[in-house]
Amino acid sequence: MxxxxxxxxxxxxxxxxxxxxxxxxxxxxxxxxxxxxxxxxxxxxxxxxxxxxxxxxxxxxxxxxxxxxxxxxxxxxxxxxxxxxxxxxxxxxxxxxxxxxxxxxxxxxxxxxxxxxxxxxxxxxxxxxxxxxxxxxxxxxxxxxxxxxxxxxxxxxxxxxxxxAAASARDAFEKLSAVGDGVFLTRDLVSEPPNILFPASLADRCQELTALGVKVEVLGEAQMKKLGMGALLGVGQGSERESRLVVMQWNGATKKEKPVAFIGKGVTFDTGGISLKPAAGMEDMKWDMGGSAAVIGTMAALAGRQAKVNAVGVVGLVENMPDGNAQRPGDVVTSMSGQTIEVLNTDAEGRLVLCDALWYTQDRFKPEFMINLATLTGAIIIALGDEYAGMFSNNDKLSERLSAAGEAVGEKLWRFPLHKNYDKKLKSEIADMRNIGNARGAGSITAAQFLQRFVNDVPWAHLDIAGVTWSGASKPTSPKGGTGFGVRVLDELVRRHYEG
CATH class of the missing domain: 3.40.220.10 (Leucine Aminopeptidase, subunit E, domain 1)
Structure with missing residues (x-):
């Protein structure tokens, strides 16, 4: 057009x-x-x-x-x-x-x-x-x-x-259009069928960002095993398709500036693994990589408009399949942090991918902040429907800035609590933690409490975008299908507060 x-x-x-x-x-x-x-x-x-x-x-x-x-x-x-x-x-x-x-x-x-x-x-x-x-x-x-x-x-x-004022309008639209391109890329990735988009092919799509000046590294399973990413690798071990970790860097500021970091869950198809999902609606699980798509689109937007910021995007890419080598309920895996995790439900896999990606990011890049995005829990859809994404954060300043940015661009966020009493629900009898809570309630919160164990003291926010990544109805600026949610709120956050 x-x-x-x-x-x-x-x-x-x-x-x-x-x-x-x-x-x-x-x-x-x-x-x-x-x-x-x-x-x-x-x-x-x-x-x-x-x-x-x-x-x-x-x-x-x-x-x-x-x-x-x-x-x-x-x-x-x-x-x-x-x-x-x-x-x-x-x-x-x-x-x-x-x-x-x-x-x-x-x-x-x-x-x-x-x-x-x-x-x-x-x-x-x-x-x-x-x-x-x-x-x-x-x-x-x-x-x-x-x-x-x-x-x-x-x-x-x-x-x-x-x-x-055509000249000033063109100048303003040039930057906005680059953000729109990032939204389109995210929508494209979310819309692709899972036989076309899988960990290796999604990593290839990330490589295309080099044309915009983004530095891209792709880590294979051997490299991740050497780094000790047992949580991420455990999710993908039932698939014939190898897992990937992709690191994208946009350096638009001086070298002395700490980077901002975005981390995305990239489960390119989620059957639930051995804890198999019901057949009805399983085809929707092609967009369980929506968090990674938002991170990729954000990196494209920042590079496309030449943002004066250093930004890192890290996406963990896996396929969760139930073959004879698949991870079993009851397995214990060791994350990159050294913490052990009892896997009681293989369909609570996104947090296993993210915990290693978060640890890797904070350990290697020492970022200004980390924001992860993930289609993480069905519970967030029950709570918020398709109007808001759930937000969890260890930092009031970051969460307030995110909320304001989301209101400005129409990607609304609703903050949920984090509390040590919820953390107790993750106690395991045989490992440092379990991957699901020990009760039916507060599923989105216990998932966030799990992730918080891997961020140390870095300012961090977790955006659960399960309800807003895909829409069953058209809206004025978003046709039915992949919404591209996440790109605009992250870009707006950077534009308002973190550009030189």
Whole structure:
């Protein structure tokens, strides 16, 4: 999809989308089109429930007095109060409403006065976020469709965003677009089928980031065994596909600056192992590598926009399969930290992958902080559904910054408690700890307590993204499927607080 930012003039052909504020107040572009069409826009407002409220849309087909295909009216609510999330939703609706309309190009001219004034957005930023919304909404994963009919494909080929401050809007969009590319990469990886995306092939996809200037190292099983990563290796021992640990480094700051670190769970397919999952819905477990995909996409975003930060991304890549060599309930494994773990449920495997990856990261890189992302527990879906990701942290400052960043970009986080009394639930009779709690309740919390044992005193946050990695319904900037959750909140955190 070609997304561009041009001048604010109204085109003579194709489709055009204009804004209408609350109570039916026409923007300058909408008023000009209303005059040109002999009052067609005001007629729509008078004769329908469309009144410019946020999220509303209305279409005028083949408007009289013009050579346009159609005019799309976009309700924008109160222009002064528009946030970047609101603006991106406007761009997303502009794309989705016209994608299959038959029009090949659309120009979006949203030029209401004082847009974003209360949220302190410049004119250029306003238009750049509208452009980003259109880009995010245009995502499709149809590479395996061989017989798509024309009517099932988007007709829209280009979206132009009309801007009075076009130069500043282009500059702002260039960086936002790089973040969008990171989101797209994450969505792609989560959407791939598990016979195509497995530890070695996902490691190969990480290697492609070298084109952006990211340094990539891939550790095989022999190297991990030498490092003592018995927890991670135990998860993958039932698969014919060898496990991998991938280390990605983006060095955008001076050498003296400590890196920030992101760690991702990459279980490319999770059967549950010997503790086998039910058959119904098991196909969804292709996206149990969503945490690693978010880390990979974040590294691509930071490199793509040339972020002035040193960042490390570490992903543990395994396949959890139940063959004759698979890990058994009751096994005891030794992690890289030297701590022993009694494996009572082989479907609680993500924490085993992450504990070695976390220890490796803090031991080698001595980072400013560590944030791990994982589709870790079904319990977090019961608690939060698909609106929030669960957040656990040993550091109030880091968690507060993460929460604020998530609110700003629409990737919301809800903090859960950590407490020594929960830690007691991990006590094992024969090892340093067990990999699941000794009671039914607090499953997400005990998983986080387990991970905390491997971070030492490094500021750390664990994001349980099980409920937000995949969506069964389309949203304004996210079609049904992989959401790309995690990339934007991590990028925003870095942009706000950790760039030189």
């Amino acid at each position: 070609d997304i561009s930012i041009t001048g604010a003039s109204i085109p003579g052909r194709g489709a055009v989308a204009v804004g209408v504020a609350k109570d039916g107040k026409l923007s300058p572009a909408a008023k000009a089109l209303d005059d040109k069409t002999d009052g067609a826009i005001r007629q729509v407002i008078r004769s329908s429930r469309f009144n410019g409220a946020s999220g509303q849309t209305a279409m005028i087909q083949a408007p009289r007095g013009t050579r346009l295909d159609r005019i799309l009216l976009l309700g924008i609510g109160d222009p002064k109060s528009l946030t970047q999330i609101d603006l991106e939703a406007i761009g997303g609706r502009a794309y989705s409403q016209l994608a299959g309309s038959g029009s090949k190009q659309v120009k979006v001219v949203i030029d209401a006065e004082n847009m974003g004034a209360k949220t302190r957005l410049s004119r250029g930023q306003v238009q750049a976020h509208i452009a980003l919304g259109a880009k995010l909404a245009s995502y499709r994963f149809d590479k395996y469709h061989t017989k798509l009919k024309d009517e099932d494909k988007p007709s829209l080929e280009s979206v132009a965003i009309g801007a009075r």
